[in-house]
Amino acid sequence: MGHPIAFDFAAKLAANAPGGADAKLDRVFFTGSGSESVDTALKIAIAYQRAIGQGTRTRIIGREKGYHGVGFGGISVGGLVNNRRVFPQIPADHMRHTLDIERNAFSKGLPQHGIELADDLERLVALHGAETIAAVIVEPMSGSAGVILPPKGYLEKLRATADKYGILLIFDEVITGFGRLGTPFATDYFGVVPDLVTTAKGITNGTVPMGAVFASRKVYDGLMVGPENAIELFHGYTYSGHPVACAAGLATMEIYEEEGLLTRAADLADYWQEALHSLKGLPNVVDIRNLGLVGAVELTSRNGAPGTRAYDVFVDCFQKGLLIRVTGDIIALSPPLVVEREHIDTIVSKLTGALKRAA
Ligand SMILES: Cc1ncc(COP(=O)(O)O)c(C=O)c1O
Structure with a gap:
């Protein structure tokens, strides 16, 4: 059932969405956790590609050591072996991770070396064919595997390669979303704008389970093409936009604003x-x-x-x-x-x- 608070909270998030004034990802899909946000984003990416006539694009590219929760989509694109080895997976492949202690030990902030690792996306396009790849997903700063940072220029290069081949770029901001890097989102910190952003945790300060996927207008408009009464995306959860979670989210945003926490x-x-x-x-x-x-x-x-x-x-x-x-x-x-x-x-x-x- 609908209730007004879900719309209030969606509007609040949209006004503060990642991507800056010109490229805000201000279409919001509510979920109940980070894992749900990730699987939702992967499904939106595949559904979008199909809606724009690119139905062969069903593969997702992730990265070694990536953590994207524990849904089937998340473990498939994730790169932590213990989360993967027991379970079957959706079509995915992986870029190399960016941890390089030999060259980058004791870097303050972003490491100098490793931009070339973003070329792995080119290599995977050459291996699989761009027409099979829907999206690439990375944590802009990889948290669960032990704080692995993107080398300088890496995310920019990933964005450029994704654009070149019609591949959507997804940032998993379940950790970096809501102020962790000193900007509301890592998207803002790096100035690299993806097509989809996944969030959870900080959205309610962890007080009530909730997540959200932020989508760009390009993705939203490409997918939401049916008549008024049509369901374009057969996906959603009973607890998407739960009123208690939305109330907690609104209160959290209020405190973030009052105390300048983002x-x-x-x-x-x-x-x-x-x-x-x-x-x-x-x-x-x-x-x-x-x-x-x-x-x-x-x-x-x-x-x-x-x-x-x-x-x-x-x-x-x-x-x-x-x-x-x-x-x-x-x-x-x-x-x-x-x-x-x-x-x-x-x-x-x-x-x-x-x-x-x-x-
Ligand atoms: C980057 C990232 N994505 C997804 C998740 C999964 O979130 P949840 O545990 O809420 O399902 C996490 C959890 O730590 C995470 O760090």
Whole structure:
């Protein structure tokens, strides 16, 4: 059933949509989670291609180490083996990931090396034929695999190649959406505008399950061509636009605005960067990466057993009142947008102690 709050919230999101004034992705499809947003975006991409007479385009290109949730679409385009190996997948292929510690260790912000990895899209077009590829999906900043950043110029190149071959570009902003990099969306941070953006998490500050897919006018207009009473996209969830979630989303946006939280990470980014990089030189630290209010510290494995040292650091920090996330040998950090400089100092000092003790 319809209710007015879904329209209010959609209008609010549309007014604040990714893409800047000229190219706003201001058509909004509500979902219940990040995984639903991803599968929705993939289906919109395939349905759009078919609607514009490109029905052979059913393959989606993802990337190694990508994480796009746990739906069948998301695991197919994702690049984390444990999420994939047990389950069948939709037609997909993968570009190489962009983590290159040998050349880029301890980069502050975006790494210098690796723009050429975007040429993988050209190679996959040569392998499969452009006429089989509907879309390419990437996290503009890869979170779950341990904060993997796009090399300078990489996303721009991906956009250009996608355009060249009629392939839609999807940014999965389930982590980067709603202020994580210091702009409302990573799309705005990088100034690279995709055709679809997936979101969840920050849309309600995680208080109530919800997600949304933002689509460009090109995609919307290409797909929504039927008469008034026609359903162009046979897709949707019982809880799409649930009134409680929409109310939570509206309240969240209000607080984001009142407290300037969607751009607050920009004010803290330099402080965060320097604080994190002060961990360089501590035992077993082989890389430190950061962007906006996200960071990662990568460690060597202990006695060839991946994850054991990072796990010790996790337990040590937890016992001292600091919750960190570890994935393999990587400590991934994503403090709340309301964090203060003194909290950052505390995070770094607890980590310093834990890293020394885990040596
Ligand atoms: C980039 C990205 N996409 C999709 C998802 C899946 O979101 P959810 O767990 O809400 O299904 C996540 C979750 O962490 C994510 O980081």
